[in-house]
Amino acid sequence: xxxxxxxxxxxxxxxxxxLCLTNLSATDVxxxxxxxxxxxxxxxxxDAQKIIPLKQCYAIEEHINARGLQVNTAIVINYEYxxxxxxxxxxxxxxx
Amino acid sequence: xxxSLAVVVTSAPTSNLSYTAFKIVEQAIQSNITVTGxxxxxxxxxxxxxxxxxxxxxxxxxxxxxxxxxQNQVPLHLCSTAAEKRGLIFPDDxxxxxxxxxxxxxxxxxxxxxxxxxxxxxx
Amino acid sequence: xxxxxxxxxxxxxxxxxxxxAAKAALDVALIYGSFEQETSLFFQGDGVYQLIDKQQPDIxxxxxxxxxxxxxEFYDLEKIYVCQQSLIERNLPPEFHIEGVMVVSPEExxxxxxxxxxxLTF
Numbered sequence: 001x002x003x004x005x006x007x008x009x010x011x012x013x014x015x016x017x018x019l020c021l022t023n024l025s026a027t028d029v030x031x032x033x034x035x036x037x038x039x040x041x042x043x044x045x046x047d048a049q050k051i052i053p054l055k056q057c058y059a060i061e062e063h064i065n066a067r068g069l070q071v072n073t074a075i076v077i078n079y080e081y082x083x084x085x086x087x088x089x090x091x092x093x094x095x096x
Numbered sequence: 097x098x099x100s101l102a103v104v105v106t107s108a109p110t111s112n113l114s115y116t117a118f119k120i121v122e123q124a125i126q127s128n129i130t131v132t133g134x135x136x137x138x139x140x141x142x143x144x145x146x147x148x149x150x151x152x153x154x155x156x157x158x159x160x161x162x163x164x165x166x167q168n169q170v171p172l173h174l175c176s177t178a179a180e181k182r183g184l185i186f187p188d189d190x191x192x193x194x195x196x197x198x199x200x201x202x203x204x205x206x207x208x209x210x211x212x213x214x215x216x217x218x219x
Numbered sequence: 220x221x222x223x224x225x226x227x228x229x230x231x232x233x234x235x236x237x238x239x240a241a242k243a244a245l246d247v248a249l250i251y252g253s254f255e256q257e258t259s260l261f262f263q264g265d266g267v268y269q270l271i272d273k274q275q276p277d278i279x280x281x282x283x284x285x286x287x288x289x290x291x292e293f294y295d296l297e298k299i300y301v302c303q304q305s306l307i308e309r310n311l312p313p314e315f316h317i318e319g320v321m322v323v324s325p326e327e328x329x330x331x332x333x334x335x336x337x338x339l340t341f
Contacts, residue, residue: 001333001334002333003332003333003338006217006219008113015264015265016232016233016264016265018264019232019263019264022263022302022304022325022328022329023325023328023329023332023333024329025329025333033116034112034113034116062119063116079119079120079122079123080123080126080127082120082123083101083120083123083124083127083129084127086101086215086217087099087129087214087215090333090336091215091228091333091335091336091337091338092215092216092217092218092338093230093332093338093340094217094218094219094338094340095340096113096340104339106243137243137247138239138240138243139239177246178243202250203246203247203250204250204254206247206250207250207251207254207256210225210227210251210256210337211224211225211256215337216225216336216337216339218338218339218340
């Protein structure tokens with residue numbers, strides 16, 4: 001019963017994003033996409049990593065690079081890997 | 097066994113978000129995943145608008161959706177109620193304001209897509 | 220292609236009136252219900268404002284679509300969960316305009332949400 005959480009917005013501007021944290025289980029994964037990438041250096045990602053290890057935190061490489069962000073708190077992946085993750089988890093919750 | 101995916105698009109073409117939705121569908125096709133359909137809901141229905149004029153030096157997201165239907169036969173469903181609310185329905189001519197690659201559907205279509213595909217993703 | 224009936228969760232995180240999310244979620248919930256799909260409704264964050272009592276949306280020119288929530292039971296939408304922590308954070312008493320709402324801890328809320336195969340967020 002593991003969930004893939006797609007994070008689509010900055011938790012600092014959209015508090016609904018923080019709801020992901022209360023619904024995050026130890027075996028879940030999160031993927032930062034779109035403006036969700038801005039969480040990469042903020043409290044959201046450090047709070048998430050109190051629940052799941054860094055190896056379960058991903059970010060879409062194109063979306064990170066487009067925003068000029070530096071990543072050391074997540075694994076950067078491409079769309080192909082995202083599709084694999086989608087099918088490796090029971091459900092997907094989109095936070096936006 | 098082939099995996100299958102249904103996608104619900106609730107993002108408008110006026111933001112970069114619907115391009116992300118497109119890229120995920122495109123990748124699914126490249127990864128040999130069957131895309132059972134894309135269901136456009138809420139502001140997502142604007143992705144079907146014929147007269148949405150995107151400047152020519154910007155990404156033509158609507159053309160990309162159309163191509164998915166033309167080349168890969170991905171069904172593109174438009175929630176008719178959401179389309180109606182956003183001024184996309186012209187009496188007696190569904191394709192007056194909407195590109196013919198998109199099909200006007202009821203929300204019941206979303207229920208079908210939910211159950212046909214292995215995974216449902218909202219974007 | 221596999222064909223299997225899924226357990227659907229509709230997750231409401233937005234307040235009812237200034238955005239279209241709440242009404243869109245309601246329409247989807249009723250459709251799943253009318254197709255006899257196993258469907259649960261979740262309310263968390265500002266989504267809990269959709270459930271509180273004594274609202275009068277007609278004053279601000281909004282049709283009272285919240286009234287339609289009372290139809291959930293006729294559509295067999297009987298699993299309605301609200302996050303206790305979200306209520307506490309907003310100083311809201313657990314008083315709702317419909318019957319049968321289950322107030323659950325954030326831990327239970329998460330556990331229940333994980334038991335669904337398809338989740339739509341509004």
